[in-house]
Amino acid sequence: MEVAKRSTEKSVKHHALLFYCGKEMPAQLHRSDPRILGWRTLEQSHRCLAELLRAGLSVLDVGCGTGAITAGIAEAVRPGGYAVGVDRDEALLEMARTEHAGIKNLRFERGDATALTFREQFDIVTSARALQWIAEPGLAIENMKRAAKRGGMVVVLDYNHNQNQWEPEPPPGFKVCYEAFLAWRRANGWDNEMADHFPELLQSAGLVNVSSRAQDEVVNRDEPEFARQSYLWSGTLQHVAQQLIAAGFCTEVQLEEALEKYNSWVKADLVRQTLAMRAAIGIVP
Ligand SMILES: C[S@@+](CC[C@H](N)C(=O)[O-])C[C@H]1O[C@@H](n2cnc3c(N)ncnc32)[C@H](O)[C@@H]1O
Numbered sequence: 001m002e003v004a005k006r007s008t009e010k011s012v013k014h015h016a017l018l019f020y021c022g023k024e025m026p027a028q029l030h031r032s033d034p035r036i037l038g039w040r041t042l043e044q045s046h047r048c049l050a051e052l053l054r055a056g057l058s059v060l061d062v063g064c065g066t067g068a069i070t071a072g073i074a075e076a077v078r079p080g081g082y083a084v085g086v087d088r089d090e091a092l093l094e095m096a097r098t099e100h101a102g103i104k105n106l107r108f109e110r111g112d113a114t115a116l117t118f119r120e121q122f123d124i125v126t127s128a129r130a131l132q133w134i135a136e137p138g139l140a141i142e143n144m145k146r147a148a149k150r151g152g153m154v155v156v157l158d159y160n161h162n163q164n165q166w167e168p169e170p171p172p173g174f175k176v177c178y179e180a181f182l183a184w185r186r187a188n189g190w191d192n193e194m195a196d197h198f199p200e201l202l203q204s205a206g207l208v209n210v211s212s213r214a215q216d217e218v219v220n221r222d223e224p225e226f227a228r229q230s231y232l233w234s235g236t237l238q239h240v241a242q243q244l245i246a247a248g249f250c251t252e253v254q255l256e257e258a259l260e261k262y263n264s265w266v267k268a269d270l271v272r273q274t275l276a277m278r279a280a281i282g283i284v285p
Contacts, residue, residue: 027088027135030243033235034095037065039228042072046128048215048279049073049155056080057123060147062113062140063087063130067096067106073126074106084122086111113140118147128157135189137197141205148284154207155281157215158194161185163276171265173258177237180249184240187247198280207282217275230266230273234259 042050046069053059053076061070064085074083082105087093096108111117113127114136125144131137144154161182169175182192191197202210219229237244237259245252 027133030240031089031091032065033239034066034092036228036232036235037092038068038095038099040068042069042076044225045069045217046072046126046157046279048157048213048281049124049126049128050076052124052153052155052281053077054081058121059083060118060122060125060144061085062111062116062125062127062144063133064096064108065089065092065130067093067100067108069128070096070108071100071103071106074100074103078105081105081123082107084109086113086116088112113143116140116143116147120146120149122148122152124148124153124155126155126157129159131156132158132161132192132194133190137191137194138201138204141201141207145205145207145282145284150284152284153281154202154205154284155279156198156202157277157279158198160195160276160278161192163193165272165274165276166270167272167274168269170270171258171261173254174233174262174265177244177250177255177258178233180244180254181237181240184244184247184249187249195276195278195280198278202280202282205282206285208285210280210282212278212280215277215279217277218272220272221270230270232273232275234263234266 053073055077057077058081059073059077061073061083064070064087067085070083070085077083085096085108090110093108093110100106113130113134125148127144131140134140141154148154185192199210199212219226237255241255244250245255
């Protein structure tokens, strides 16, 4: 298993120090697991948005990652519509461009959600699983609102990591590392209950007719998606390992043991995993 490389710890710590001196807001430094992002689809992974799409719409997808959902959006708005995916991670964007090169009404651009420059251009501006990594989600939502046309929609989807559930209970070592992950996120100013704070954020940004609904991702052992969906926490912890360890939230040994036990437990014992999610919609007045 690949965990912390000591050589990178110094630079991560240095970066964290800059954050805490108030010179920079904490930003997602690790790369989201491209395998997990690539498995997602519009229909399964952004159901609320899928229901709203129709031919002719223009859609901006903020924090698009490898563009799996964005590609589904582009297909759903044909003919006449188009989709633009924006992400701050150029390497993920390159994967997106390569993977979805054949889709003509789709393009990917580098951009930060807290500094978007689009103005009144899109019928729908969406963001899935990205605002949870942004210390100023309100600013990102204001930018998303500005990118949408009058009468257009902002549609957001994210987790409440405090309410995720596993049945039966996962191994204690995993729970310790999961708690460390939540504490690390809190220390970076990232909201572990992002999904539940959407209504107030959308309203504060001046969006109207705000609504919110549960959009949990539930998978049972006997379902075809079980292997992929249950990999999420293994993959996520491996991808944030360097930073968790460098920032002192857990040790390399703790994390290695936790992942080993968790992976065996998933194979033998996990029956049902529930990721607590909510989608929220606001209209631009
Ligand atoms: C968990 S992934 C979600 C990707 C995709 N939307 C999905 O649902 O599968 C979060 C994405 O948000 C991007 N991201 C994080 N902070 C961002 C920011 N400030 N501006 C733009 N993208 C950001 C990351 O690079 C990553 O691709």
